[in-house]
Amino acid sequence: MIKKIYLLIALLIIPLKAFALIEVDITRGNLNPLPLAVSPLSIDDKSKKSFEKILKKENIGSEISIVVENNLRTSGLFNPLSKDAFLQAPDIANLKPRFEDWNLIKAQALITGKVTYVDEKLRVEFRLWDILAGKEMMALAFTTVPNNWRRVGHIISDKVYERLTGEKGYFDTRIIYVAEEGPKTQRIKKLAIMDQDGANNKFLTLGNELVLTPRFNPTSQMVAYLSYFKNLPRVYLLDIETGTQEVVGDFPGMTFAPRFSPNGKKIIMSFAKDGKSDIYTMDLENRIVERITNHPSIDTSPSYSPDGKYIAFNSDRSGYQQIYTMKNNGSDVKRISFGNGIYGTPVWSPRGDLIAFTKLHKGKFYIGVMRTDGSGERLLTENFYQEAPSWSPNGRVLIFYRETKTNAKGEGFSAKLWSIDLTGYNERLVETLTDASDPSWSSLLSN
Amino acid sequence: MNRSIIISSVLHGTLIFITAMSLPFLAKKPLNIPPIVSVELIQISEKTSVPFAPKAKKIIEKVKEKEKKLVSEQAPPKKVKKTKTKTVVSLDQNNEKIENQTPESIPLPEKNVKKIETKKENKQNPDKVDDEVKQVSEFEKKNLFDPNNIAALIDKSKIDSAEVAKKNDDITQDQDSNIGNKGLTLSEEDALKAQIFGCWSIPLGLPYNENLLVRIKLRLEPDGSVVKTEILDHARMNKPGEGFYKVLAESALRAVKLCQPLRVPSTGYERWKELQLNFDAREMLEG
Numbered sequence: 001m002i003k004k005i006y007l008l009i010a011l012l013i014i015p016l017k018a019f020a021l022i023e024v025d026i027t028r029g030n031l032n033p034l035p036l037a038v039s040p041l042s043i044d045d046k047s048k049k050s051f052e053k054i055l056k057k058e059n060i061g062s063e064i065s066i067v068v069e070n071n072l073r074t075s076g077l078f079n080p081l082s083k084d085a086f087l088q089a090p091d092i093a094n095l096k097p098r099f100e101d102w103n104l105i106k107a108q109a110l111i112t113g114k115v116t117y118v119d120e121k122l123r124v125e126f127r128l129w130d131i132l133a134g135k136e137m138m139a140l141a142f143t144t145v146p147n148n149w150r151r152v153g154h155i156i157s158d159k160v161y162e163r164l165t166g167e168k169g170y171f172d173t174r175i176i177y178v179a180e181e182g183p184k185t186q187r188i189k190k191l192a193i194m195d196q197d198g199a200n201n202k203f204l205t206l207g208n209e210l211v212l213t214p215r216f217n218p219t220s221q222m223v224a225y226l227s228y229f230k231n232l233p234r235v236y237l238l239d240i241e242t243g244t245q246e247v248v249g250d251f252p253g254m255t256f257a258p259r260f261s262p263n264g265k266k267i268i269m270s271f272a273k274d275g276k277s278d279i280y281t282m283d284l285e286n287r288i289v290e291r292i293t294n295h296p297s298i299d300t301s302p303s304y305s306p307d308g309k310y311i312a313f314n315s316d317r318s319g320y321q322q323i324y325t326m327k328n329n330g331s332d333v334k335r336i337s338f339g340n341g342i343y344g345t346p347v348w349s350p351r352g353d354l355i356a357f358t359k360l361h362k363g364k365f366y367i368g369v370m371r372t373d374g375s376g377e378r379l380l381t382e383n384f385y386q387e388a389p390s391w392s393p394n395g396r397v398l399i400f401y402r403e404t405k406t407n408a409k410g411e412g413f414s415a416k417l418w419s420i421d422l423t424g425y426n427e428r429l430v431e432t433l434t435d436a437s438d439p440s441w442s443s444l445l446s447n
Numbered sequence: 448m449n450r451s452i453i454i455s456s457v458l459h460g461t462l463i464f465i466t467a468m469s470l471p472f473l474a475k476k477p478l479n480i481p482p483i484v485s486v487e488l489i490q491i492s493e494k495t496s497v498p499f500a501p502k503a504k505k506i507i508e509k510v511k512e513k514e515k516k517l518v519s520e521q522a523p524p525k526k527v528k529k530t531k532t533k534t535v536v537s538l539d540q541n542n543e544k545i546e547n548q549t550p551e552s553i554p555l556p557e558k559n560v561k562k563i564e565t566k567k568e569n570k571q572n573p574d575k576v577d578d579e580v581k582q583v584s585e586f587e588k589k590n591l592f593d594p595n596n597i598a599a600l601i602d603k604s605k606i607d608s609a610e611v612a613k614k615n616d617d618i619t620q621d622q623d624s625n626i627g628n629k630g631l632t633l634s635e636e637d638a639l640k641a642q643i644f645g646c647w648s649i650p651l652g653l654p655y656n657e658n659l660l661v662r663i664k665l666r667l668e669p670d671g672s673v674v675k676t677e678i679l680d681h682a683r684m685n686k687p688g689e690g691f692y693k694v695l696a697e698s699a700l701r702a703v704k705l706c707q708p709l710r711v712p713s714t715g716y717e718r719w720k721e722l723q724l725n726f727d728a729r730e731m732l733e734g
Contacts, residue, residue: 021664021721021722021723022631022718022719022721022722022723023722023723023724023725024631024636024639024640024643024722024723024724024725025640025725025727026640026643026644026647026699026702026724026725026726026727027727027728027729027730027731028640028644028647028730028731029643029644029646029647029648029649029702029728029731030644030645030646030647030648030649031648031649031651031731032648033648034648034650076651077650077651077652108648108701108705130697130701132700132701132704132705133697133700133701133704161652162690163694164650164694165650165651165652165653165694166650166652166653166690166691166693166694166695167652167653167654167690167691351654353654394652396652421651423651
């Protein structure tokens with residue numbers, strides 16, 4: 001019996017000793033952007049000439065690669081290496097890159113590709129290579145009309161971003177904003193739209209009426225915005241593709257802060273009457289209006305959670321303006337912001353995990369994020385005046401606008417769009433033709 | 448008259464004497480300046496054939512015994528010894544380089560062992576013992592600055608080194624007896640971690656609230672180069688909906704490849720020839 005017990009113990013101990021492996025926990029790494037090389041897309045002479053005629057671009061292959069490079073650089077997650085250091089020609093690199101050469105310039109990933117002119121169309125093949133593993137990670141081809149070449153660059157960027165970070169990209173998107181011109185007291189405000197990288201800027205209204213808070217429909221190219229009609233703010237809908245505009249309902253009071261529901265079928269907005277303001281939704285198909293809050297305070301800036309089950313909004317029911325959440329029928333109202341200062345413009349992240357907000361504390365404006373229960377508040381940026389954050393479709397980047405202080409003479413005022421990463425790093429000015437405010441990010445144009 | 452002059456002068460004299468005696472510079476004890484022996488020390492240390500003092504000898508013998516014990520404990524003994532000596536040789540060649548890379552690592556026990564061995568060789572000619580040293584009595588030895596004590600001092604350095612060797616041997620003994628269940632020492636682990644921290648570009652797009660832990664098993668060469676990598680949950684790599692895991696795993700593999708050769712301890716290859724790295728980005732992503 002004792003022998004058996006010894007044997008059992010021995011059997012238990014011996015394998016433990018033999019198989020226990022030394023484990024080392026790696027819990028830190030560097031946050032430096034990943035170095036990668038974007039080789040210009042190769043192009044044959046015949047296609048080159050054809051595209052030169054159509055697009056007036058000397059080498060469309062390298063133009064597309066520049067779009068990709070800029071996108072990846074502005075994301076802050078990648079560091080595209082200088083093309084001067086490349087040792088391999090684009091046409092050869094596309095077939096079989098010499099990994100040692102790319103390793104030498106410290107690239108960890110490589111993008112190569114080929115552009116051809118096929119049946120009056122632009123055909124792009126591209127490949128993503130893992131330099132250290134020495135293998136191909138992805139290969140895709142697209143065919144489109146030549147004028148769409150910038151979008152091809154954006155789609156390539158999205159695919160690369162998704163393959164290397166694990167989440168969807170946000171490059172093939174557009175931003176709608178309010179373009180502002182003129183002195184501060186007499187601003188002309190027009191609705192404008194551009195690609196997320198600032199290209200293809202277009203004005204959508206003439207500027208004879210004041211426009212505010214444009215918001216994209218997450219499922220289509222429809223925009224809801226606020227415009228003044230007979231000195232009363234009204235919510236309008238604009239179809240970007242067709243250019244048609246319409247007023248959302250005819251209410252006796254003011255309607256403002258419109259936003260779409262995640263399925264794009266409803267609009268949620270505030271409606272002010274008799275010195276108080278409540279939140280309403282309107283079904284866009286049958287125009288039925290539903291009241292969500294009924295409180296003698298000012299409830300405004302509603303924003304749906306991505307699953308449509310909850311609504312975040314701000315209210316002054318506690319005395320100061322704070323952020324609250326509730327179920328989509330108006331029940332279960334909870335205050336979630338408890339920090340010092342005034343909170344406003346809550347926007348639910350498309351990922352669902354965070355709520356972005358503007359905070360005013362001791363005369364400074366902050367853009368921040370908090371979890372949906374109000375915990376983990378993080379302030380990403382601080383400035384003299386900034387507000388209206390809007391999420392990129394992947395919930396990774398926020399775009400907002402920032403105004404500068406005017407001097408005693410009222411000069412020096414400007415309003416610009418800025419973007420910032422969730423981490424609080426990578427704050428960037430988004431170039432626009434004019435001054436700009438109230439940005440709203442579209443969802444991905446291609447899925 | 449004379450009497451009073453005498454009394455007065457005696458009293459004055461006493462006063463002057465008392466005053467003089469109470470002056471601070473007189474009360475000071477003469478400085479106890481230690482004789483300068485360092486010069487002598489250097490001269491002697493330059494001589495290569497300095498015999499061991501009996502105390503050091505004893506310690507070295509002890510160390511030697513322990514070494515033997517250690518070797519005999521290990522299985523198979525020959526192989527271990529061989530690899531050890533091998534490492535010593537390669538170490539001496541790349542000594543500076545490796546030391547620069549791992550400034551925090553514990554002094555290498557092999558080095559000391561080797562030192563002792565060379566000293567032992569010197570000791571093989573006990574007849575050559577200097578007369579000076581021969582005359583050293585136990586009493587004289589106790590005197591700190593006795594020239595004979597220089598030998599003792601040298602011995603002391605030897606004792607120290609022997610003690611270090613002993614300590615290190617203890618460590619190796621521990622390590623060796625714990626092969627497989629104790630892991631690397633803190634400094635060894637830190638050196639490796641620090642190296643990989645620098646190589647690992649964390650994919651910042653990963654969600655911080657998901658269970659993302661990538662475990663990679665490595666097989667290593669004695670120089671730290673990676674022979675084989677294996678992702679332990681590789682089934683997760685190609686599962687739909689596990690895109691983040693795949694991205695993290697690939698980034699971890701890139702880090703390992705980029706870091707090659709890994710900063711592994713110079714000893715105990717058997718211990719770490721297989722290593723598991725657990726890549727966990729949550730701490731970083733949570734910010």
